[in-house]
Amino acid sequence: MSLIDIKNLTFSYETSFENIFEDVSFQIDTDWKLGFIGRNGRGKTTLLNLLLGKYDYRGKISASVTFDYFPFEVEDKSHTTIDIIDSINNSYEVWELNRELSLLDVDQDVLYRPFETLSNGEQTKVLLAALFLKEQNFLLLDEPTNHLDEEGKETIAEYLKKKKGFILVSHDRDFLDKIIDHVLSVNKTNIDIIRGNFSDWNQKKEREDNFETAENEKLKKDINRLKQAAKRTSSWSEKTEESKFGTKGVDRGFLGHKSAKMMKKSKSIEARQNKAIEEKSGLLKNIETAENLKLHPMVYPKGSLVDVSDLSIFYGDKILFEGVDFSVRNGDRAVIKGKNGSGKSSLIKLLAGEEIPHMGFIKTGSGLTISYVPQDASFLSGTLNSFAEDRGINETLFKSILRKLDFDRGQFDKRIDEYSEGQKKKVLLAGSLCESAHLYIWDEPLNFIDVISRIQIEELILNYNPTLIYVEHDSAFNRKIATKIINL
Structure with a gap:
């Protein structure tokens, strides 16, 4: 067991005005089966590429393992499958490869066929077997079941259940629930890790969102009250300032001193109120909005479509x-x-x-x-x-x-x-x-x-x-x- 330690990670693309990650810190155990979830565009693939060392960043990523990425890019698919496996990993024993292929329900005759003649499912399984046979590596699996049929997904799910030491990016709820023991989620404002599968994470997320929604109603009332108080304070200081002018028989110097003192006090109160408003407004940070979509289907007038x-x-x-x-x-x-x-x-x-x-x-x-x-x-x-x-x-x-x-x-x-x-x-x-x-x-x-x-x-x-x-x-x-x- 060892740790992948990420400290104060900050990254943005050159063409972007905003940081994808800002001062992010977390740790991953290399024995975990980690599901990686988050809405599209939040930076899941970017984080995988940072672990692979593809981009410059601020902060620190330290690990005692080698990262490998799936889907693995095969440059020349005309080569035989066994040659491609050897190019990925040449330190395995033949019996180990046969064991992995058996677990993945792949016939050994595919080893001597050109890789390009294999189906999508066979190619996926062969590459997974080759990568999992490597020692001291930690796999970054980026949606490995895309385009696979249900039978192929079930086979890979059973295979991954027997493995450990990987990050799995997937949006398939059933698939994640069968495999993972921890969840890494990229939220709107932070990155969070919990123990459990997707359903565990989803239940926790619903509880947190319900709590934040209830808090939101309280905060709205607090914010409105503070805004009204700030408005009254501003009006109070303005009236005091106006009293210096157009009034006969009064000491304007005294009023000016009093006005300045009250203005300073009111500005201080107003600043505290505005800060409180800003702080309360920023508390609702991680609720995922999922507004209802609309559709306008037409009804076919008669018979079969x-x-x-x-x-x-x-x-x-x-x-x-x-x-x-x-x-x-x-x-x-x-x-x-x-x-x-x-x-x-x-x-x-x-x-x-x-x-x-x-x-x-x-x-x-x-x-x-x-x-x-x-x-x-x-x-x-x-x-x-x-x-x-x-x-x-x-x-x-x-x-x-x-x-x-x-x-x-x-x-x-x-x-x-x-x-x-x-x-x-x-x-x-x-x-x-x-x-x-x-x-x-x-x-x-x-x-x-x-x-x-x-x-x-x-x-x-x-x-x-x-x-x-x-x-x-x-x-x-x-x-x-x-x-x-x-x-x-």
Whole structure:
């Protein structure tokens, strides 16, 4: 057991006017399974990069371990998998590697195939095995389950439960609860560490927020009282000063001395009152605002919105799936499920109107209006203004939704390609929420999106009941939202 000690850490990007971290101090035990949570744009990936030594900073980071980052970047994926493992770690025993692959449910024959031929899930598992075999390292796992199906996530969850010595960035509540024993949270004004899993942290956070909300009501009354007192004090000193003028038969020198003395006293009282107001106003520092989102879905006048029968989709010479039948009617919330590579995204794209090789029958209702959120947000560039203009949505409404999703106004002036992955996905979601549609088609809408925003989106869907076809691997979200399952 050893400690990672962070003292007085202060950091900001050269292009930023504000510090991402300011005088932050905390300690991490290298035996912990540490979940790292916080809203998008709060600096989670930045902190990981600081631990990796990628940026200059003020303060001190000391550790007796070596930090390794996942996802590990493989430069040439045409090499065999075993060669790539050796390039990451060449100090393992063969039996150790076989044990790790067995725990991850990976066949050993992948070792002698080109890495690029492995599925996303297989690549993730192989890289995790290689990194965990390294000695004296501490892993920084940055959303390792993105794009993995539920079966793959379950396998990795069971694997990580048997490990220790890592920081796990994830927004999947069920996944975190299965694995972690401590939580590191980046709050609005500080960084906090507690013992327990995500549910423990969430319960503690709710208690703290409820307490601060109750205190807020008391503070509002105190602040109003202090402001009224400050106003009376200011008026009192002004009247005393005015009494020096226009009064006959009085000693103006005496009044001037009295006025100055009272003015000084009143200014001192007023300063104390203003300081008290400022202190009380600053007490509410960590409440996470999660305002209700709104949606204006349209009801399709009659019949099914989508009818599919005997559908097969192809990728090159490969059949991704065949013989699929389903229909979607008003109010259905249909989740598409299947293993990685089974054709979920291809089906989503086909339903959204893209040209995808297929056979079978697919019919969408006449005059159907669709709002589509793709899986990949990397194509986004330019400004929020240009995004709203290109999409034909109301810019004011669009930015109002982003504000509710925890966008600071200062971020509105940045280019979208400078945003974090979670912020980019929020841009796509906010664009969709601005659109009135009969059918919303979302491909992995929660990728990189923070937990609080996920809960906001859950509540939005349950409140407004849009007709929805989507792909998502967050099991907690699916339990609450899905009314129909399309199995591939």
